[in-house]
Amino acid sequence: MTKIVDLPEGEFVLSGNRACAGCSLGIGLRAITKALDGQMVMTVPASCLTVLGGMYPVSSVTVPWINVAFASTAAAATGVAAGLRAMGRADGLTVLAMAGDGGTGDIGIQALSGAAERNEDFIYLCYDNEAYMNTGTQRSSHTPRGARTTTTWAGKRENPKDMPAIMEAHGIPYVASTSAVYPDDVYDKVAKARGIRGLRYIQMSTACPPGWGFDPRDTVRLGKLAVQTGLTVLYEVQNGVFGLTSASRTLAQAGRRRPVAELIAAQGRFKGMSDEDVGEIQAWIDSRWERFMAREADPAGH
Amino acid sequence: MLQNPTAGVSLMTGNEAAARAARLARVQVVAAYPITPQSPVVEQLSKWVEGGELACEFVAVESEHSALTVCIASSTVGARVFTATSSNGLAYMNEQVWWAAGARLPIVMAVVNRSLAAPWNVLNDQQDSMSERDAGWIQLYCRDNQEILDTCVQAFRIAETVNVPVMVCYDGFLLSHTVMPVDVPEQAAIDAFLPPRPKPLTVVDLADPRNIGQVTLADPRANAEGAVCHGYMELRALHQRAIVQALDVIPRVEAQYAEAVGRSWGGLFWEDRLDDAQIALIAAGSLATQLTVTVDALRAEGIRAGVLGIRAYRPFPVAALRAALAGRGVALVFDKALSYGFGGPICNDLRAALCGRADAPVVFGAITGLGGRDTTPADLADAARRALAEHDAGVRERADDWLTLKL
Amino acid sequence: MGTSDCGHEISMATPSVGEAGKTGAWRSERPVLVAPEACLAVKAGKITCQLCWVYCPDACVTRSVGPAIDLTYCKGCGICAAVCPAKALEMQPEHEPGTCGR
Numbered sequence: 047m048t049k050i051v052d053l054p055e056g057e058f059v060l061s062g063n064r065a066c067a068g069c070s071l072g073i074g075l076r077a078i079t080k081a082l083d084g085q086m087v088m089t090v091p092a093s094c095l096t097v098l099g100g101m102y103p104v105s106s107v108t109v110p111w112i113n114v115a116f117a118s119t120a121a122a123a124t125g126v127a128a129g130l131r132a133m134g135r136a137d138g139l140t141v142l143a144m145a146g147d148g149g150t151g152d153i154g155i156q157a158l159s160g161a162a163e164r165n166e167d168f169i170y171l172c173y174d175n176e177a178y179m180n181t182g183t184q185r186s187s188h189t190p191r192g193a194r195t196t197t198t199w200a201g202k203r204e205n206p207k208d209m210p211a212i213m214e215a216h217g218i219p220y221v222a223s224t225s226a227v228y229p230d231d232v233y234d235k236v237a238k239a240r241g242i243r244g245l246r247y248i249q250m251s252t253a254c255p256p257g258w259g260f261d262p263r264d265t266v267r268l269g270k271l272a273v274q275t276g277l278t279v280l281y282e283v284q285n286g287v288f289g290l291t292s293a294s295r296t297l298a299q300a301g302r303r304r305p306v307a308e309l310i311a312a313q314g315r316f317k318g319m320s321d322e323d324v325g326e327i328q329a330w331i332d333s334r335w336e337r338f339m340a341r342e343a344d345p346a347g348h
Numbered sequence: 349m350l351q352n353p354t355a356g357v358s359l360m361t362g363n364e365a366a367a368r369a370a371r372l373a374r375v376q377v378v379a380a381y382p383i384t385p386q387s388p389v390v391e392q393l394s395k396w397v398e399g400g401e402l403a404c405e406f407v408a409v410e411s412e413h414s415a416l417t418v419c420i421a422s423s424t425v426g427a428r429v430f431t432a433t434s435s436n437g438l439a440y441m442n443e444q445v446w447w448a449a450g451a452r453l454p455i456v457m458a459v460v461n462r463s464l465a466a467p468w469n470v471l472n473d474q475q476d477s478m479s480e481r482d483a484g485w486i487q488l489y490c491r492d493n494q495e496i497l498d499t500c501v502q503a504f505r506i507a508e509t510v511n512v513p514v515m516v517c518y519d520g521f522l523l524s525h526t527v528m529p530v531d532v533p534e535q536a537a538i539d540a541f542l543p544p545r546p547k548p549l550t551v552v553d554l555a556d557p558r559n560i561g562q563v564t565l566a567d568p569r570a571n572a573e574g575a576v577c578h579g580y581m582e583l584r585a586l587h588q589r590a591i592v593q594a595l596d597v598i599p600r601v602e603a604q605y606a607e608a609v610g611r612s613w614g615g616l617f618w619e620d621r622l623d624d625a626q627i628a629l630i631a632a633g634s635l636a637t638q639l640t641v642t643v644d645a646l647r648a649e650g651i652r653a654g655v656l657g658i659r660a661y662r663p664f665p666v667a668a669l670r671a672a673l674a675g676r677g678v679a680l681v682f683d684k685a686l687s688y689g690f691g692g693p694i695c696n697d698l699r700a701a702l703c704g705r706a707d708a709p710v711v712f713g714a715i716t717g718l719g720g721r722d723t724t725p726a727d728l729a730d731a732a733r734r735a736l737a738e739h740d741a742g743v744r745e746r747a748d749d750w751l752t753l754k755l
Numbered sequence: 756m757g758t759s760d761c762g763h764e765i766s767m768a769t770p771s772v773g774e775a776g777k778t779g780a781w782r783s784e785r786p787v788l789v790a791p792e793a794c795l796a797v798k799a800g801k802i803t804c805q806l807c808w809v810y811c812p813d814a815c816v817t818r819s820v821g822p823a824i825d826l827t828y829c830k831g832c833g834i835c836a837a838v839c840p841a842k843a844l845e846m847q848p849e850h851e852p853g854t855c856g857r
Contacts, residue, residue, distance in 0.1 A: 050809050051802060057814045061828035062773035065812060067781060068832030072812025087552055089421065096563065100774035102766045103569060103577035105559030110552045112424055113561035114417070115447055121414035125379065125421025126552075128405040132376035132427045139554075157417070160410030229809050255832075263833030263846070266810055452765050511764065549764050559768040568758045572771030577761040586764060 047292065048237075050230050053077070058084045063106035065098040068262020070253045070269060071173055072098065074226030075107075078142070078171065081236035084109050086140045087130070089122040091115065091154065093146040094180045095173065117153045119145040120161040123168040140240055141168035147188035148178045151207045162216035165244040169236065172209060172247070173226070175254040183257045191330070192323050193315045195257075201319065205330060213247040214283055220246040222282035224291075227253065227269030231280055231292040238282075251278045259314020268312055276303045276335040288341040298342055306331055357531045362523035365493045365530050366432060366458040366516070367392035369500030371402050372538040373456075376427040379407040379418035383437040384470045385520035386460040390432065412437040416444035416457070423453040424560065425552045428504060428545045431455070434520055435462035438476045442483075449484030451561060452549055452587065454507030455514075457485075458500060461633065461684075462520040463719045471720020472520040474633065478685035478693045480515070484587055486594050487662040489632035490518040493528040495613050498605065499659075501533075505542050505601045510590045511549055519634045521720070533609045541608035591663050598660050616665040618657045619672060621647070625654030627736050628673055628709060629728070631682040632658035632694060635717065639682070641725040646732055653732055658694060666701040673702065676709040680735040682728065682751075684717040691715075691748055710744050716751040727751050773828065778813070782831020784846040786824050794843040796820045807835035807844060 058079035065072050071094060079086070088111045090096055096113060100106040114122040123143035130136040145154055150172040158170060177195050178184040185195040187207040194201055213221045220242050222235045232250060239246035253269040255262040272278040273293045280294040290298050297303065306328050310316040341347070360368070367389045370378065378397075380390040396402035405422070409415045412433050419429040433441065438459060448455050459477045463469040477487060486506060490496045496518050503514040518524060551558045568579045578586075599615035606612035620640050622628055629639045636657030646653040656672060656679075673679055683692025690696060695713035702708035712735045716723045731751055738746055791797055795804040797820055808818040815825040816835055822844070824835070836844040 051805050053809060055818050059814055060770060060772045060774070061813045061815050061825055062775055062778045063813065064775040067812075067830035068834055069812050072814075073810055076809075076812075076814060084557075085554060087425070099559055100562060100768060101569070102559075102562040102564040103571040103575075103761070103763070103768045104774040105557070105562070105768040105770040106774045107559065108557050108770045110554065110557045111559040112421065112552070113559070113563075114421070115443055117413060118417040118444070121409065121417035122421040124407060124409075124414075125377070125418035125423075126425055128377050128379070128407055128418060129422030129425035129427040129429075132405045132422065133425060135425070156411060157414050160414060163410070164408070227810075261833070263837045265812075265832070265834055266838050550767065557770060559770070561766055562768055564766045571761070571769065572773070575761045576758055577763060578758045578766075582758045583766060 048230050048234050053230065053233055054080045054083070056080065056084070058108050060106045060108065063098050063100060065094065066256055068255045068265045069094070070226035070265050071095060071175070073229055074173060074232055074250050074252060077229035077232040078236050079107070079109060081233045082140050082142065082240055085138055086110070086142050087126050088112065089114050089119055089126060089141070089143045091119045091145050091149040092180065093149055094175065095144060095146065097180060116149055118157055119143045119149055119154050120158040120170060123170065124161050124166045127167050143168055143170045145172060146179070147172060147174040147176060148186040151187045151209050159216065162213060162218050162245045162247070165218060167243055167245070169239050169246045169248065172249045173252040174249055175252045175257060176206070177257055179254050179257045191327060192319050194317070195315070210247065210249050218245040218247060219243070220282065220284050222248045224248060224280055225251040225269055225273060225278050227266045228273070228280060228292055235282060257315070259317070260312055264312065268309065271304060271309050271312070273297070274301070274304045275306045275309050276331050277306060277309065279338055281338065286346065288345045290338065290342050298339060303335065355532050355534045357529050359527045360493060360530045361388065361525050361527055362493045362496050362518050363388040363460065363525065364392060365497040366500050368532055369497045370430040371396060372533065372535060373428065373430070373501055373504045373542055375404055375430040377405045377407070377419065377422040377429045378431065379409045379415045380431045380433070381409055381412045381415045381437060383412070383434050385462060385524045386432045386434045386437070386458070389458060389460070412441040413444055416441040416448060419455045420444060420448050420451060420453055423455050424451070424548070424550045426545065426548045429455055430457070432458035432460065434460040435476045436465055438480060439464060442480065445480050445483045445485065448513045450587065452511040452590070453513055454504070454511055454545070456500065456503040456507055457513065457515050459515050459517045460520045460524045461517055469719040472522050472684070473718045473720065474517070474684040475686070477515055477517045481662055481693060484512065484591060485662065486512055486514040486591060486660070488514065488516050488660055489658055490516065490523065491634055491637045491657055493523060493526070493530050494611070496523065497530055497532065498609070498611055498613065501538060501542060502601050502605050506594060506597055508545055509597050509601070510594050512587070512591050512594060517633065522634045537608045541605055595663050595665055614657070614659060616660040616668050617672070618659060620655040620657070622654035622656055622672065624652055626652045626677050627732055628654050628656050628676045628679040629682070629732055630656045630658065630679055630694065630698065632661055633684070635682055635684060635723065638723065638725050639728060642728040642732065645725065645729050651732070651736065661694065664697050664701065669698065669701055670705055670708065673709055674707040678735055678739045679709040679711045680714060680732055681711060682714045682716050686715060710739055712746060713748040714751055715748050721752055723751060778828045778830050779826050782829060782849060784831050784833065784848050785826060785829060786833070786835050786844045787847045788822065788843060789845045790841070790843045791821050793841040794821050795841055804840065806838045806840065810834050810838045
């Protein structure tokens with residue numbers, strides 16, 4: 047486990063970019079680019095990341111970046127990888143598809159599923175801020191139950207889609223779940239993925255101050271609290287073998303999960319949620335956590 | 349698949365001719381999704397790739413939208429790419445058709461012309477490619493299987509010269525599945541005609557990291573060095589300039605191809621007995637070939653008919669058409685497509701091009717062949733006689749003539 | 756003299772800081788190193804901790820013994836002050852309350 051103080055110094059994300067103040071995507075992207083040492087080509091669909099990347103004629107990153115249509119991220123990464131191979135330029139370069147939860151689990155899922163079934167050779171990283179944030183916080187398949195968005199004014203009724211599980215079902219060599227506020231965990235997972243061939247899928251929980259309704263200064267605190275409740279779980283599955291990582295591993299071994307009520311109370315998007323609703327979410331988290339515990343006890347089983 | 353030569357004349361379908369052309373062009377990435385009547389193109393290419401006869405990355409994508417996306421991305425990193433589709437497949441990738449053109453990528457795509465749903469119909473008309481005519485691709489239409497092979501090869505050269513993608517369109521089933529003799533050129537001749545793809549406009553380089561296809565504002569904006577760079581409108585003007593430039597490039601590439609291989613197809617369009625024609629019969633694709641048979645029959649009965657076969661539909665060869673049709677009394681344009689709420693696309697574009705010209709023919713329109721409705725040379729001859737008779741009676745404007753309609 | 760002088764044929768950009776301008780203008784409060792002696796790196800005399808560095812979304816905090824903040828681009832999000840285990844950083848208002856910034 048790489049320590050924060052040992053993360054490489056070089057930066058590939060430039061200051062003065064257009065992301066919101068306190069956006070955890072910036073924290074995550076810095077760690078991701080460090081893990082790849084900038085030796086990458088990115089495919090980025092319409093998303094907050096597009097905006098962070100800048101508007102013509104100025105780029106906010108010092109890595110090659112190709113903007114692509116919303117539904118197409120995984121197919122674009124497929125094409126970059128195929129083109130690089132055809133040109134004899136693939137060695138030493140990682141193709142990184144990086145999309146939001148909507149671009150991954152909703153409009154982009156078909157291309158992603160196809161790429162996974164073919165085991166195309168790139169890293170797909172989904173940064174999950176749990177709604178269509180770039181267009182003003184409309185609900186996505188990843189919006190949690192009870193969250194208010196501009197298309198679920200009374201709170202979303204459905205639980206969020208479990209993309210890592212869906213990707214595991216494709217039988218790809220590496221699936222992981224991480225969080226932008228654990229940059230050391232992000233770094234280690236991306237660095238590990240870098241050395242694996244085939245489709246590597248990483249989901250990164252990405253706290254969003256304006257969309258979730260909290261002060262930007264709390265980005266790291268709340269992101270960490272989410273892990274401490276067991277809502278966000280840091281884990282990886284390599285060739286079908288499961289393992290918790292980082293703070294989730296520590297929590298499983300020694301800790302007591304914090305009640306989700308605390309996390310819910312801290313976010314404006316859950317304002318007005320009844321105690322009963324909070325109780326249902328707690329029960330949902332509890333039962334999920336038990337399944338994770340069972341997998342941790344029997345890593346190669348399912 | 350009948351014969352499979354490396355060079356020389358053999359019998360092949362239009363689809364085989366298109367696949368053979370992509371192979372001759374040494375295409376580096378192919379991504380395609382099957383759809384009737386295009387599927388044999390993809391089948392042939394994948395067979396060659398698996399058999400080691402074509403050194404190419406073949407991606408069996410899960411949809412047409414992804415097919416063109418893979419082509420866009422591979423082309424961005426500098427590879428020569430090819431795909432093919434028809435009908436609803438083309439409609440499904442419509443977003444990416446616009447993307448490829450705006451991104452100025454020299455992609456070549458064979459469009460095996462087929463009608464659009466709804467309702468379902470697997471047979472030929474030209475509605476699919478016509479529905480994409482505004483997107484900024486060069487569109488070339490082929491009259492037979494030899495032209496398909498030659499045009500697909502030329503398409504790479506044209507595309508890579510002006511950095512505009514090219515659609516090579518040919519009629520589904522009528523050409524795609526019909527066997528004709530095709531002369532396959534020597535690989536060496538094509539290599540001399542078509543060198544490897546030049547350095548792309550797009551830079552993908554760790555030493556010079558660029559951000560490609562970003563949000564581009566309405567107005568010009570300065571970069572960090574203070575250089576005022578384009579707004580969206582300026583980039584679109586450059587695109588328009590490039591596609592219009594193809595009006596010169598298409599005939600020039602034809603001439604170069606003729607030098608290498610000994611065949612050419614007329615450049616922007618071709619003419620048959622047009623010089624003294626009292627009625628010009630105009631169409632794109634295999635319909636134009638049929639029109640030459642129609643002209644035989646009409647001339648035998650004393651009607652001086654001639655054919656103008658559209659090859660380049662986009663860019664639309666305004667000046668050349670004005671010159672070719674000057675002095676002709678009547679032009680009858682046969683469209684296998686419609687711009688619903690208005691009329692046939694080729695017909696209306698031609699009227700617009702000739703508008704106000706003193707020596708231009710009267711332009712009448714005919715709609716035919718939708719959903720694979722058979723159009724015989726006799727049907728075409730009847731339509732020509734009707735148009736001529738109406739014109740002789742003083743009619744200068746009339747509703748489109750829907751051939752063989754049985755409502 | 757039009758935009759053609761830029762020589763670009765497509766939308767393709769080169770990197771620079773400040774794509775969104777001087778984003779320091781966004782903030783209403785700024786991080787101040789009020790207790791440098793409390794900073795864990797300063798106390799240890801070497802690169803340690805570095806949480807403020809790793810958690811700045813905009814790479815505006817140096818990786819050093821005692822942080823320096825790039826106030827040209829710091830958006831004033833407050834994360835660095837919030838994560839500092841030594842409370843060496845504090846967010847302070849850009850302007851006096853009730854006064855206009857201009």
